[in-house]
Amino acid sequence: MANNTLGYVVIDGSETVIRGAALITDMKGFPVDFVRSEPLRPDQISKILYGESFGKYAKEKLVLESLIDAVESDPQLWICNDSDILTPLRNNSRVKSVLLEESPHVPLDAAGHVEATADPGVFLIQAEPNGNPLRAQFPAGVRPEDVQQTAAILTEAAQTMNVLEPFTRVEKAMTFLATGLR
Amino acid sequence: MGLRDFFTRHVSKRVNVYRIDDFSVEPPEVVKMPKRVKTVSKKPEVSCKVSRPVNFSVLKEKMTVPAKRVKLKGNSAISKSVRFKKYVKEDIKVHHHSFSKKPDTTRMTKQIQALPQERENILKTMKNRPETAKGEVLLACFGPIVEGSVLKLVLNKQRGTLLVWYKSSSRQLKAKYVYLVRRFGAGGKPEWRWL
Numbered sequence: 001m002a003n004n005t006l007g008y009v010v011i012d013g014s015e016t017v018i019r020g021a022a023l024i025t026d027m028k029g030f031p032v033d034f035v036r037s038e039p040l041r042p043d044q045i046s047k048i049l050y051g052e053s054f055g056k057y058a059k060e061k062l063v064l065e066s067l068i069d070a071v072e073s074d075p076q077l078w079i080c081n082d083s084d085i086l087t088p089l090r091n092n093s094r095v096k097s098v099l100l101e102e103s104p105h106v107p108l109d110a111a112g113h114v115e116a117t118a119d120p121g122v123f124l125i126q127a128e129p130n131g132n133p134l135r136a137q138f139p140a141g142v143r144p145e146d147v148q149q150t151a152a153i154l155t156e157a158a159q160t161m162n163v164l165e166p167f168t169r170v171e172k173a174m175t176f177l178a179t180g181l182r
Numbered sequence: 183m184g185l186r187d188f189f190t191r192h193v194s195k196r197v198n199v200y201r202i203d204d205f206s207v208e209p210p211e212v213v214k215m216p217k218r219v220k221t222v223s224k225k226p227e228v229s230c231k232v233s234r235p236v237n238f239s240v241l242k243e244k245m246t247v248p249a250k251r252v253k254l255k256g257n258s259a260i261s262k263s264v265r266f267k268k269y270v271k272e273d274i275k276v277h278h279h280s281f282s283k284k285p286d287t288t289r290m291t292k293q294i295q296a297l298p299q300e301r302e303n304i305l306k307t308m309k310n311r312p313e314t315a316k317g318e319v320l321l322a323c324f325g326p327i328v329e330g331s332v333l334k335l336v337l338n339k340q341r342g343t344l345l346v347w348y349k350s351s352s353r354q355l356k357a358k359y360v361y362l363v364r365r366f367g368a369g370g371k372p373e374w375r376w377l
Contacts, residue, residue, distance in 0.1 A: 028328045028348065028355060029299050029348075030295070030331075030348050030350065031291055031294045031295050032291070033289070033291055034290050034293070034294040035287045035288065035289050036287065036288055037285040037287050037288075038285045038286045039285070062283070063284075065284060066285055066287050069287075070287035107307070129309065130307045130308050130309060131304060131307040132307070158326075159326060160326050160328055160355050160357040161299070161326065161357075162299075162301065162326075165300060165301075168300060169297050169299065169300075170294075172297060173290070173297065177290075
């Protein structure tokens with residue numbers, strides 16, 4: 001589980017409640033570990049003292065750290081879909097992290113191909129042989145070898161799974177649990 | 183100054199100087215004065231005993247110290263009864279507001295393992311479509327799917343996606359694509375094929 005896994009983190013934040021979940025999958029997308037945080041409800045004093053920064057603070061310091069501490073073992077790569085937690089994810093876990101999104105860009109030459117964009121720290125990665133490349137955002141100061149290693153991991157995973165699909169499952173699970181807990 | 187001295191000073195500029203060796207003046211008598219000054223407190227003692235500065239204390243009860251006979255340098259007097267408030271130290275309850283309490287987490291691996299993975303139809307974006315026989319049309323393509331690990335496949339007709347359940351025990355990682363093919367003609371049913 002230590003080396004052939006991918007980690008997905010989703011933190012859903014609003015003014016009234018912040019909750020998150022972390023899913024560790026094997027290379028075919030099958031869950032091997034899943035933890036979710038209890039809903040964090042900021043009280044009035046927190047809102048007044050922290051203001052607008054409370055949401056970011058709660059995501060980075062409270063929910064994310066809880067989730068990382070709770071997973072049984074670190075994956076080889078953390079994948080998130082929120083820029084607020086991209087750098088804290090790497091700093092807290094000491095594992096490579098990347099923010100993945102779909103991109104409208106035309107397909108690159110071949111699977112495994114990496115192309116830099118005009119945005120610093122953002123690359124296009126053709127993980128799957130078919131379809132559009134992924135938009136991959138890395139934490140500030142990422143090394144070129146880390147980008148290549150991440151691209152290799154994603155390309156290998158894309159042979160047996162859809163690397164963005166676990167986000168859908170995590171969000172479904174969180175929605176279901178939030179609805180069920182009310 | 184005599185006449186001789188006058189002339190000596192103004193004519194010869196000389197003055198007689200007298201030396202006195204015997205200086206037997208008695209030093210003045212020093213008298214020791216007492217260092218301590220007797221003081222008499224005019225305050226009744228009770229006033230000192232009851233004053234008790236207490237920070238953050240709360241009023242608990244009122245007390246009355248009865249009149250007391252006080253001696254003031256031989257004179258006796260009766261002090262007035264004193265009413266005062268008794269303050270008792272108590273811990274002030276402070277509501278500690280913690281911003282660093284991390285939320286608890288719950289492990290729910292079994293529950294999420296029951297959720298299927300969803301594969302979208304990638305037919306439009308495929309670079310190399312599989313060849314089909316004459317009279318057949320390719321309807322959809324889903325993948326990658328690890329065929330050896332599949333527990334169940336269900337086509338979601340509303341969304342046009344394929345739901346995939348895997349066996350938890352399977353460790354296979356050889357992925358394939360599954361196609362949905364339909365034959366033209368009467369009675370032609372859709373058919374699943376692995377590639």
